[in-house]
Amino acid sequence: MAGAIHAHLSDAASDRPAHATESRGVRIALITAALLFLGLIIVLPLVSVIVEALSQGWRVYVESITEKDALSALRLTLMTAAIAVPLNTLFGVAAAWAIAKFQFRGKNALVTLIDLPFAVSPVISGLIFVLLFGAQGLLGPWLAAHDIKIIFALPGIVLATVFVTFPFVARELIPLMQAQGVGEEEAAATLGAKGWQIFWRVTLPNIKWGLLYGVILCNARAMGEFGAVSVVSGHIRGQTNTLPLHVEILYNEYQFTASFAVASLLALLALVTLIVKAILEWKSGQRQADSEGGAG
Amino acid sequence: MRIEVRNVTKRFGNLKAVDNVSFTIGEGKLIGLLGPSGGGKSTLLRMIAGLETPDEGDIILDGRRVNDVPPQKRGIGFVFQNYALFRHMTVFGNIAFGLEVKKLKKAEIRERVNELLKLVGLEGVANRYPHQLSGGQRQRVAFARALAPRPSLLLLDEPFAAIDAKVRKELRTWLKEMIEQIGITSIFVTHDQDEAVEVADEMLIFSNGRLEQQGSPVEIYRHPKTPFVASFIGESRVLQHPERLFGFEEAVGQGGKSAIIRPEFVEVGKERELSYPRSAQPGVVRQSFFRGAHLELEVEVEGNRLIAYRSLDREPLMPGEEVLVFIHRLYVLDGSSAILVENPLKTDPMPVHI
Amino acid sequence: MKGSGKASVLPGFGLSLGFTVMYLSLIVIIPLASVLIKTAGMSFAEFWAAVTNARVLAAYRISFLTAFLAAAVNAVFGLLVAWVLVRYRFPGKRLVDSIVDLPFALPTAVAGIALTSIYAPTGWIGSLFEPLGIKIAYTPIGITIALIFIGLPFVVRTVQPVLQDLDKDVEEAAVMLGAYRWRTFRKVILPELIAPLLTGFALAFARGIGEYGSVVFISGNMPMKTEIAPLLIMTKLEQFDYAGATAIALVMLIISFALLLIINCMQWRYSRRVQAG
Numbered sequence: 001m002a003g004a005i006h007a008h009l010s011d012a013a014s015d016r017p018a019h020a021t022e023s024r025g026v027r028i029a030l031i032t033a034a035l036l037f038l039g040l041i042i043v044l045p046l047v048s049v050i051v052e053a054l055s056q057g058w059r060v061y062v063e064s065i066t067e068k069d070a071l072s073a074l075r076l077t078l079m080t081a082a083i084a085v086p087l088n089t090l091f092g093v094a095a096a097w098a099i100a101k102f103q104f105r106g107k108n109a110l111v112t113l114i115d116l117p118f119a120v121s122p123v124i125s126g127l128i129f130v131l132l133f134g135a136q137g138l139l140g141p142w143l144a145a146h147d148i149k150i151i152f153a154l155p156g157i158v159l160a161t162v163f164v165t166f167p168f169v170a171r172e173l174i175p176l177m178q179a180q181g182v183g184e185e186e187a188a189a190t191l192g193a194k195g196w197q198i199f200w201r202v203t204l205p206n207i208k209w210g211l212l213y214g215v216i217l218c219n220a221r222a223m224g225e226f227g228a229v230s231v232v233s234g235h236i237r238g239q240t241n242t243l244p245l246h247v248e249i250l251y252n253e254y255q256f257t258a259s260f261a262v263a264s265l266l267a268l269l270a271l272v273t274l275i276v277k278a279i280l281e282w283k284s285g286q287r288q289a290d291s292e293g294g295a296g
Numbered sequence: 297m298r299i300e301v302r303n304v305t306k307r308f309g310n311l312k313a314v315d316n317v318s319f320t321i322g323e324g325k326l327i328g329l330l331g332p333s334g335g336g337k338s339t340l341l342r343m344i345a346g347l348e349t350p351d352e353g354d355i356i357l358d359g360r361r362v363n364d365v366p367p368q369k370r371g372i373g374f375v376f377q378n379y380a381l382f383r384h385m386t387v388f389g390n391i392a393f394g395l396e397v398k399k400l401k402k403a404e405i406r407e408r409v410n411e412l413l414k415l416v417g418l419e420g421v422a423n424r425y426p427h428q429l430s431g432g433q434r435q436r437v438a439f440a441r442a443l444a445p446r447p448s449l450l451l452l453d454e455p456f457a458a459i460d461a462k463v464r465k466e467l468r469t470w471l472k473e474m475i476e477q478i479g480i481t482s483i484f485v486t487h488d489q490d491e492a493v494e495v496a497d498e499m500l501i502f503s504n505g506r507l508e509q510q511g512s513p514v515e516i517y518r519h520p521k522t523p524f525v526a527s528f529i530g531e532s533r534v535l536q537h538p539e540r541l542f543g544f545e546e547a548v549g550q551g552g553k554s555a556i557i558r559p560e561f562v563e564v565g566k567e568r569e570l571s572y573p574r575s576a577q578p579g580v581v582r583q584s585f586f587r588g589a590h591l592e593l594e595v596e597v598e599g600n601r602l603i604a605y606r607s608l609d610r611e612p613l614m615p616g617e618e619v620l621v622f623i624h625r626l627y628v629l630d631g632s633s634a635i636l637v638e639n640p641l642k643t644d645p646m647p648v649h650i
Numbered sequence: 651m652k653g654s655g656k657a658s659v660l661p662g663f664g665l666s667l668g669f670t671v672m673y674l675s676l677i678v679i680i681p682l683a684s685v686l687i688k689t690a691g692m693s694f695a696e697f698w699a700a701v702t703n704a705r706v707l708a709a710y711r712i713s714f715l716t717a718f719l720a721a722a723v724n725a726v727f728g729l730l731v732a733w734v735l736v737r738y739r740f741p742g743k744r745l746v747d748s749i750v751d752l753p754f755a756l757p758t759a760v761a762g763i764a765l766t767s768i769y770a771p772t773g774w775i776g777s778l779f780e781p782l783g784i785k786i787a788y789t790p791i792g793i794t795i796a797l798i799f800i801g802l803p804f805v806v807r808t809v810q811p812v813l814q815d816l817d818k819d820v821e822e823a824a825v826m827l828g829a830y831r832w833r834t835f836r837k838v839i840l841p842e843l844i845a846p847l848l849t850g851f852a853l854a855f856a857r858g859i860g861e862y863g864s865v866v867f868i869s870g871n872m873p874m875k876t877e878i879a880p881l882l883i884m885t886k887l888e889q890f891d892y893a894g895a896t897a898i899a900l901v902m903l904i905i906s907f908a909l910l911l912i913i914n915c916m917q918w919r920y921s922r923r924v925q926a927g
Contacts, residue, residue, distance in 0.1 A: 016737065017369050019347065019825045020818070026831075027738055034734040036747070037727050041773075041799055042752050048774065054768060091673045098666040109926035113674055116682075120689050120757075120861025123880040124899045127887065128681035131688050136892060138684055163677050185660050195661035217755075224757025227862035227880065229793075231887060244759040244863070251763050251867065260767075263760040267795065270755040282866040347822055367825050374826040380819035385843035391835070394827035445827065 049267045051262035064261035073240045073246035073262070079154070080229075080242060081222040084161040088218050092169025093211070096198075100177035101185060114170050117163055122227025126160050129232050150232030157242065160228040164219045172214030173207060180206055209284045211238075213277060220273040224266055297358050297371075297448035297481045298323055299344065304353030306505075306612050314540050315505035316353070321498075327483045328496030332528070336505035341451050344483070346370050348440070357449070358476045370474055373442030373480075375452040379434045381426040387413075388422040388439050394445035401519055412440040415474070432463040438470070449476070451483035456491065490505040493517075493583050519636065526627045532556045539597035541623050542577045543639035546573045548628060554625040554632065559625060562604040563622045566594055569610065575641040576620035586600075597621050615635065686901060688896040700897035704880065705873050713879040716790055717858030721796030721805075725851045727798075728805025729843065736813045742888075754803045757858030758863025759898075766867040793878065795865045800855030800874050808850035809843060816842060849916055856909040860902065 021027070064070060068180060099107055100295040117125065131137050143150060150156045178210055184206070188198045204211075225243040233240040241249065243266055250259035299321040306314040316337040321327050329337040346357055351410050354361050362370055383388050389411055395405045413419050416436040426434055435455060442450060455471070457462045472495045475482050492499050493513040501516065503509040503524045509516055514558030520526035527534065535541075538555035539548040548555055554647040564581075567573045579597035586592075591606040593613060602621070606613060613619060624642070627634045679691055689697060700706070734740075753761065769776045769786040776786050786792045816839065824834040862880040869876040877885075879902060886895035 010686060017347070017349075020821055021737065022831050030730065030737055031734050031740050034727075034731045036748065038731060041795070042749055042804065043759055045799065046752060048764045048768050049760060053763075058707060070728070093668065094666040094669040094673075097718060098670050101660050102665070102667075104663075110674075112857070112910070113678065115910065115914075116678055119856055119860075119910040120682075121883075121899075121902060121906070122862050122881045123883050124860070126684075127883060127895060127899050128684050130887065131684040131892070131896065134892075136890075138687065155849050159677070163681065165849055166673075166677060170849075182660065187661055198660070199662070202809060220755050220757075224755060224760070226759040226762075230862075231884065235819070243755050247759050248867075249764065256767070259763060263763060264762045266757045270752065270757070270760075274751055275757045277751065278744070278748050298839060330791060346828060361894060368828045368830060372826060374823065376819050380817065380823040382823070382838055382841075385837075393829070397828035397833065440925070441823075442825070492908070 035040075035285065040170065046267060049260055049264050052256065053264040055260075056257045061261045061264075064258035065265060067191055067258070069238050070243075070246060070258075070262050071239070072245045073241045074265070076154070076157070076239075076241065077223050077243040080158050080161050081219055083158050084165060084184060084222045085219050087162055088166040088222075089169050089211075091166055092171075092173050092214060092218075093225075094172045095176045095234045096173035097203075099174050101182050111174065114167050117165075117167055122164060123231055125163050126228035126231025129156055129159050129163070152236070152240055153234050155241070156232040157229050157240065160232045161222050161225050164225050164228050168218040169211070169214035170225060172210050172217070176207055176210040177203070209280050213280050214274055216276050216280075218270060221253075223269055297414060298485075299481070300354075300356040301340070301344070301451065302352045302354045302356065304340070304343060304355065306336075306343060306348060307351050312505050313570040314343070314350075317502075317507045318353075319510055321481065323484065324479055324481055324498045325379065326337070326472065326481075328386075328499045329485045329494035330489065330492040330496075330499050331487065331502035331503060331508075334488055334504075335487075336503040337502050338453055340502075341453055341483060341485050344449075345372050345374050345451050347374075363631060371448050373445070373447035373449070375435075375438050375442050375448045375455050377454040379426070379438040379458070381437060381441070383426055386425055387429070389417065389442045390426070390437055390461045391444050393441065398445060410445060412444055415443075415478075416440045416557055430463075431459045432467055435459060437469060438625070439450070439474070443480075446504050448481065450480050450482040451577060452482065454485055454487070455489075456486075464491075470512075471495065484532050501528065503528070510631050520627065521635045523554075523629045523634055526556045526629065530558050530560075531603065532558050532627075534599075535602075535626075537599045538626060538628070541600065542575055543623065544626055544628075546640075547637045556629060557602060557623070559592070559603045559605050561624045561626065562602050563624065564593060564604040564606060564619050565610070565622055570622055571621055572622050572642060573620060575639075576622040578617055579621040581617045581619055583613050584613060584615055594622055594637065595619065661725055668894060677823065678767040682903070685896055686902050688892065692893055696893065697897050701901050705877070706879075708874040709877050709879040709882040709898075712790060712793070712876065716775070716797055716853050716878070717861075718826075718895055720794045720801055721851045721854040722800045722856050723794075723798050723804045724848050725855050728802055728850060728854075729847060730824060731802070732806045732809040732813055736810060744836040750806050752803075753801075758800075758861070761799060761864040761869035762796070765792070765799065765864065769868065770787050771794065787868050788876060791864050791878060792868040792870075796868050797854075797861060799866055800861055801858055804853040805847070805850035806848045808853065809823050812843060812846045817821045817870055845916065849897050852909060852913045853918070856906060857912070861904060891908065 022030070063142075095110075099110060103121050123194075130151055132138055133156060134145060135144065135151070137151075150159070185198050188202045195199070221244075224244055225242075225246070229242055230245060230248070233242070235241060235245060235246060235249065237246075237249065245261060247259050247263045247266070250256075251261065301320075302318050303314060303345055304314055304317050317340060329341065330335050339348060343350050344357075346362070346365065350363060355363055357370065382393065385393070388409055391409045392405050395408055399617060409422070410419075415423055418433060418436055418440070421429065421433065426437070429437065432433065437459075438449045439455075452471075466536075473476050484495070487512075495512060498512055499516055499518055501511045501524070509525045510520045511519075516525060517529055520529060526532060533556065534620060535555045538553075538557075539545050544555070551626055562574075563570055564579070569577075577597050579602075581593055582596050583594040583602070584591060585594075590608060591612060593604050593606055595602050595604055602623075604621070623639055625636060625638045628637050668779055694699070731750065735743065735750075740774050766773075766787055769792050771777065771780045771785065771787070773787070779786060786795065820838050824838045829837070860880060861878075862884070866876055866881055869878060869881070871877050871881050871884075879898060882894045883898050883902075886892075887900070
């Protein structure tokens with residue numbers, strides 16, 4: 001679902017004359033059915049997180065999220081994201097630059113490769129790193145000999161997170177930059193601008209909303225990744241537990257309220273992501289309208 | 297089907313797309329709605345079809361007021377500008393659609409579709425899909441599809457706008473023959489004058505939502521009733537100083553009336569070539585264009601720039617050459633009417649200008 | 651207008667492509683290759699035994715069936731949601747449109763515990779069905795519901811743009827030929843939506859097979875009954891049966907990649923037909 005930034009809700013499409021739309025009764029029935037379905041399947045879980053988190057009152061809620069292990073889980077999650085997201089952003093920009101601004105053979109293969117993590121189960125995404133870096137893995141003995149811990153430590157978690165989230169920025173930027181073409185950059189080059197100048201002053205302003213959105217999404221997934229991290233982390237409380245893993249541990253120990261309390265932090269992150277997306281879409285819709293209105 | 301449009305008005309926001317339009321169309325006629333873009337013609341057509349509703353006024357088909365009748369029940373065939381063929385159905389399926397709606401038997405449907413395929417000359421392509429056809433073929437399918445359920449009225453919205461210029465002329469002639477053969481009342485919308493003039497029995501000229509004039513092409517051409525029609529039809533030009541043209545000083549007078557001239561009214565050449573050489577005025581050729589079938593000259597006469605045609609049989613005239621110009625007639629615009637004025641010097645017993 | 655890599659005016663081709671390929675190799679290709687390397691170390695008999703024993707087959711069956719069912723439900727309701735969002739006006743429409751993306755943004759573990767608490771016998775909805783003897787959590791039904799949650803945005807977001815860009819003319823043509831809404835929908839609109847529906851279905855299905863976080867809480871993970879394939883891999887890892895885990899992973903990878911290819915194929919064919927038409 002690349003290129004998700006587009007104002008895809010236009011009221012024009014929903015203003016329909018009588019012969020082109022269903023009767024009022026049918027419309028109401030369909031809208032109600034859709035809303036019921038969404039309410040049941042999507043909204044209810046979100047609501048339950050908040051309700052369960054606060055079910056024992058505000059004090060217990062705050063205690064749960066400021067408890068020592070919860071805080072170290074939060075720290076680990078933030079650190080992982082702080083490493084994984086910039087790396088993947090760099091990759092995304094480089095890949096989009098190479099793919100959108102140049103012609104070369106094997107471009108399609110490259111794009112498909114970038115889509116790969118979407119097709120791989122999170123558990124397998126973790127498994128592959130265990131196979132490489134685990135104690136019994138291909139590089140296991142070498143790592144042990146040099147006393148380097150990857151699996152069951154931060155590096156492993158970061159690697160698994162990088163794998164799972166690296167397509168996001170790329171998939172957002174590639175169609176965007178392809179649609180924008182090479183015209184402006186080539187013009188800048190003929191005016192004597194060097195590589196980095198071209199990128200900073202010509203390309204970057206054009207892609208800033210798409211880039212921001214890709215980064216936000218990448219970040220949301222990086223902080224929320226569960227399956228892959230679960231495999232590589234070793235679940236050591238206070239050390240190799242990310243926030244989602246901590247939620248799991250609390251839940252399995254029947255500390256439901258605490259579990260939901262920590263989960264609510266992640267749910268908040270999801271809501272912020274959605275809000276930012278809505279704002280970015282609105283802004284990019286405005287920009288489109290401006291450029292259409294002002295076009296000569 | 298007889299059509300009567302009575303005081304119909306349609307607004308989009310603050311804009312009146314159709315402004316108090318009234319007219320009648322007789323049975324079996326082929327009518328062209330002509331006018332510049334945004335003139336309201338398509339909106340009017342769609343109101344007759346039932347795809348839009350008038351804000352004021354009535355649409356009356358065969359004596360029945362149909363404003364509240366849904367388009368499905370009006371018995372009208374519609375041909376769209378971009379064909380609007382059903383992409384996922386074959387040609388056969390497209391044409392059969394309206395018949396299936398009527399729940400005809402399979403055998404009947406097959407018979408009728410084949411009849412129509414033959415009529416439009418597309419027998420071989422029944423099983424092809426729209427994307428496998430050329431633009432001209434697609435339009436013919438659209439035509440057949442609209443005719444299949446035997447409508448009493450056929451509406452066509454700029455049917456040739458999306459077609460290559462070359463194919464357009466052929467298709468135009470073909471359409472006229474087809475409609476005459478079937479004898480169905482038809483209305484088509486176009487902004488192309490040549491098309492309207494060639495195809496229609498009667499034309500309705502629209503501008504800014506108002507009906508300017510209704511009549512046969514010849515009538516409208518010869519007797520434009522409003523300044524808009526006079527300037528819109530043919531290659532008309534407004535004259536800057538019509539009162540300076542020999543023979544028209546009185547007609548135009550000092551009242552500041554304007555006048556419109558057409559190339560066909562202007563005769564340009566050397567003295568021996570003209571029909572009324574001694575009433576002709578001196579002028580200078582400013583520009584000369586080759587137009588394939590004739591030469592188009594821009595000639596300046598007393599501050600007036602005129603367009604005239606010159607046959608290729610004659611010696612070409614070059615820019616800068618001095619020529620004689622005789623104006624046969626003019627349209628003089630008096631307020632909201634246009635009057636055709638023949639040059640009185642043609643009937644003057646003494647055809648010499650003093 | 652666009653030169654080849656060498657002749658292009660723009661700089662940075664070598665750098666960007668080089669970095670991209672290196673990154674991909676390190677992060678993606680080599681790790682994925684480790685699956686092949688590991689399974690290459692097994693004899694074919696070992697491999698076959700690992701992927702076809704009863705428990706593994708049951709896990710495949712559960713994963714595939716629930717994912718298929720969930721994707722099918724999403725195809726129907728996803729179409730409904732997309733239709734309502736594109737064609738109708740109602741208060742709060744923009745809010746509803748944003749909510750559709752929630753499963754995509756919400757961490758899977760959070761979704762997992764939330765769904766479990768709702769559908770457990772003591773949960774908000776589970777308690778409604780308990781007296782009827784219907785269990786939802788800890789059964790394949792629970793798994794399916796979790797996968798419906800996960801897969802919905804895939805269908806809605808693939809159908810929505812197509813629906814949005816649908817040609818108004820063809821619907822009017824159908825109307826002029828006498829068709830009313832149901833026939834127009836069935837014969838004119840629906841055929842246009844089959845392609846995006848299939849794509850959305852395939853995406854939701856592919857995602858559903860591999861889903862872990864949202865499902866592992868609600869499924870109860872009973873071997874042979876509600877144990878999904880990803881969980882089985884996890885269990886084997888915890889038992890240090892790397893070979894077994896890898897073998898199952900390889901089979902799943904092959905199926906996932908096949909699905910990815912089919913999806914890309916379908917999208918390519920669809921865009922070709924749209925251009926020609």
